[in-house]
Amino acid sequence: MPQAPPASTTPTSHPLTQLWVRYRQYRARVVLAFVLSTVRKVMDVMPELLIGAAIDVVVRGSDSFVASLLGVADRHEQILWLAVVNAVVWVLESTFDYLSALTWRNLAQQVEHDLRLETYGHVQSLDMAWHESRSTGSTLAVVNDDVNQLERFLDTGVDRLWTLALNVVLVGAVFAASSWTLTLLAFLPIPVIIVGSLWFQRRLEPRYAVVRSAVARISGLVSGNLGGMATIKSFTAEDRELERVREASDAYRLANADAIRASAAFVPLIRMAILVGFTMTLLLGGWMALDGTLEVGLYSVLVFMTQRLLWPLTSVGEVLDLYQRAMASVRRILVLLDERPLTLPGDRTMPAVTGQLELHDVRAGYADGPDVLHDVSMVVPAGEVHAVVGPTGAGKSSLLRLLLRFTDPRAGRVLLDGVDLRELTWEGLRGRIGYVAQDVFLFEGSIADNIAYGRPGASREEIVRAAEQAEAAEFVASMPHGYDTHVGERGVTLSGGQRQRLALARAILRDPAVLILDEATSAVDNETEAAIQRSLTEVSQGRTTVMVAHRLSTVRHADRIWVLAGGRVVDAGTHDELVGRPGPYADLWAVQTGVLTD
Numbered sequence: 321m322p323q324a325p326p327a328s329t330t331p332t333s334h335p336l337t338q339l340w341v342r343y344r345q346y347r348a349r350v351v352l353a354f355v356l357s358t359v360r361k362v363m364d365v366m367p368e369l370l371i372g373a374a375i376d377v378v379v380r381g382s383d384s385f386v387a388s389l390l391g392v393a394d395r396h397e398q399i400l401w402l403a404v405v406n407a408v409v410w411v412l413e414s415t416f417d418y419l420s421a422l423t424w425r426n427l428a429q430q431v432e433h434d435l436r437l438e439t440y441g442h443v444q445s446l447d448m449a450w451h452e453s454r455s456t457g458s459t460l461a462v463v464n465d466d467v468n469q470l471e472r473f474l475d476t477g478v479d480r481l482w483t484l485a486l487n488v489v490l491v492g493a494v495f496a497a498s499s500w501t502l503t504l505l506a507f508l509p510i511p512v513i514i515v516g517s518l519w520f521q522r523r524l525e526p527r528y529a530v531v532r533s534a535v536a537r538i539s540g541l542v543s544g545n546l547g548g549m550a551t552i553k554s555f556t557a558e559d560r561e562l563e564r565v566r567e568a569s570d571a572y573r574l575a576n577a578d579a580i581r582a583s584a585a586f587v588p589l590i591r592m593a594i595l596v597g598f599t600m601t602l603l604l605g606g607w608m609a610l611d612g613t614l615e616v617g618l619y620s621v622l623v624f625m626t627q628r629l630l631w632p633l634t635s636v637g638e639v640l641d642l643y644q645r646a647m648a649s650v651r652r653i654l655v656l657l658d659e660r661p662l663t664l665p666g667d668r669t670m671p672a673v674t675g676q677l678e679l680h681d682v683r684a685g686y687a688d689g690p691d692v693l694h695d696v697s698m699v700v701p702a703g704e705v706h707a708v709v710g711p712t713g714a715g716k717s718s719l720l721r722l723l724l725r726f727t728d729p730r731a732g733r734v735l736l737d738g739v740d741l742r743e744l745t746w747e748g749l750r751g752r753i754g755y756v757a758q759d760v761f762l763f764e765g766s767i768a769d770n771i772a773y774g775r776p777g778a779s780r781e782e783i784v785r786a787a788e789q790a791e792a793a794e795f796v797a798s799m800p801h802g803y804d805t806h807v808g809e810r811g812v813t814l815s816g817g818q819r820q821r822l823a824l825a826r827a828i829l830r831d832p833a834v835l836i837l838d839e840a841t842s843a844v845d846n847e848t849e850a851a852i853q854r855s856l857t858e859v860s861q862g863r864t865t866v867m868v869a870h871r872l873s874t875v876r877h878a879d880r881i882w883v884l885a886g887g888r889v890v891d892a893g894t895h896d897e898l899v900g901r902p903g904p905y906a907d908l909w910a911v912q913t914g915v916l917t918d
């Protein structure tokens with residue numbers, strides 16, 4: 321994978337300039353591709369010149385251009401030479417056609433591959449806050465669709481645009497060398513075409529930007545809905561959702577229709593301009609040939625050349641279309657690549673970590689929102705099991721996020737073994753932590769793969785051991801293929817409790833210094849939970865554990881329980897201490913054990 325290039329020099333500069341500055345590694349291949357295209361185009365213009373030379377041979381015989389060039393007087397021999405040159409030119413043109421297509425298309429594939437990896441890699445490096453503020457679908461639209469648009473343009477678009485320009489220059493040179501009057505006439509339509517193209521381009525640019533964002537909107541909507549299918553069905557909201565997708569798709573269709581209206585008018589305009597140039601050459605050139613002021617051979621070359629000069633320009637619209645779509649996509653890719661994570665890793669790793677965690681006067685919140693944690697200070701000595709409890713929205717998960725450095729505190733410090741988390745590398749911090757999130761995510765793969773995600777390369781015995789400790793071994797054994805049963809999106813569906821146990825096994829297998837459990841056993845029944853508790857007592861030996869739980873029976877054996885309310889620590893102590901004195905914990909305990917019913 322290529323190194324992530326620096327942020328583009330000037331975000332306002334042309335997307336192609338930005339690509340050129342960012343991706344030095346492709347420059348040599350781009351230059352080679354341009355050279356190959358140029359040679360092919362030169363060969364492509366040659367046959368018309370040879371036809372002119374052949375007519376010249378027939379009309380002027382031993383005075384012909386070929387005769388003076390080769391010193392061959394015989395017409396048959398001259399034509400033979402022209403046939404040989406023609407054959408060579410054709411072979412060369414075919415060879416260079418192959419080589420340039422190969423170079424452009426492979427370049428397009430390589431850029432697509434590298435850019436997809438780079439955008440995905442970059443997306444992974446961005447803050448959790450960034451991910452939470454954006455729909456998955458819109459990110460997907462950039463990583464997939466926008467990268468594909470650029471590939472399409474590089475595949476054939478650049479080559480076509482370049483050869484169109486080259487065509488004007490080469491054919492123009494032949495004209496200029498032959499007759500200035502005819503050059504002026506044949507080139508008459510070109511300023512119209514250029515001005516027209518630029519005008520259309522300006523009109524197309526904003527339209528394609530709208531088209532690209534409409535794609536992102538559909539993508540976001542559909543991927544969101546696919547994730548929430550159970551909710552849609554349970555609320556019989558299928559029609560409503562279909563309507564929302566229809567509206568988004570309609571917006572896309574209309575945006576495209578708008579762009580098509582603008583781009584489709586382009587070709588007829590160019591055709592009319594071409595008609596003028598071609599007719600003028602045909603008419604005036606013919607008169608000049610009749611008057612003897614223009615060679616017959618040259619006249620035929622120029623008529624052919626007018627065709628060659630002007631007709632390819634009808635495809636300018638199509639190529640510009642491709643170009644504008646690609647530029648709209650490149651802009652979106654570059655905007656994504658210029659996003660910078662706010663939480664950057666430090667450069668420190670500690671050889672061994674005991675797992676002591678400390679929060680000092682921590683204040684934290686999300687984006688521009690208000691603080692959700694206020695002056696939180698707590699110490700979790702190495703090897704102890706601490707719990708964080710409190711009403712919903714109290715800030716428990718937010719606190720755990722700080723420990724993983726998904727976000728940094730607005731004020732105060734968070735320390736691991738006395739070192740500010742901001743000083744540590746990601747591996748130095750997160751590599752020491754086993755985390756079980758509230759929403760368990762299972763990857764495509766087997767159960768064994770999913771458990772081993774915590775430590776790739778773990779042996780089957782280690783995986784089984786972790787599963788046993790997480791009370792998952794029994795249900796895994798009852799699965800159709802045991803540890804090789806496929807889970808994830810296209811695999812067997814597991815219950816919430818089963819998923820939690822796999823996630824726990826994954827965290828245990830990592831053998832971390834710190835175990836962070838966010839409602840890790842909320843979906844398992846009481847009996848399984850009690851069994852997991854017993855295992856956790858063993859598992860948490862020698863490591864620091866911080867757990868969040870609503871069910872207080874889960875945390876009653878913790879060394880210390882922190883009670884959070886409204887983002888503040890309102891009490892702390894052991895279970896016995898906390899139930900022994902009036903306060904929110906004692907109230908909650910009373911409610912959960914059924915002593916209080918209101």
Ligand SMILES: Nc1ncnc2c1ncn2[C@@H]1O[C@H](COP(=O)(O)OP(=O)(O)OP(=O)(O)O)[C@@H](O)[C@H]1O
Nearest residue numbers: 452686689692710711712713714715716717718719
């Ligand atoms: N991604 C987010 N963006 C903005 N605000 C958030 C985000 N996540 C949580 N909050 C807000 O932060 C506050 C604390 O939420 P948090 O999830 O930490 O509470 P909690 O105690 O874990 O709740 P629960 O028990 O329901 O999981 C809430 O007011 C919530 O609305």
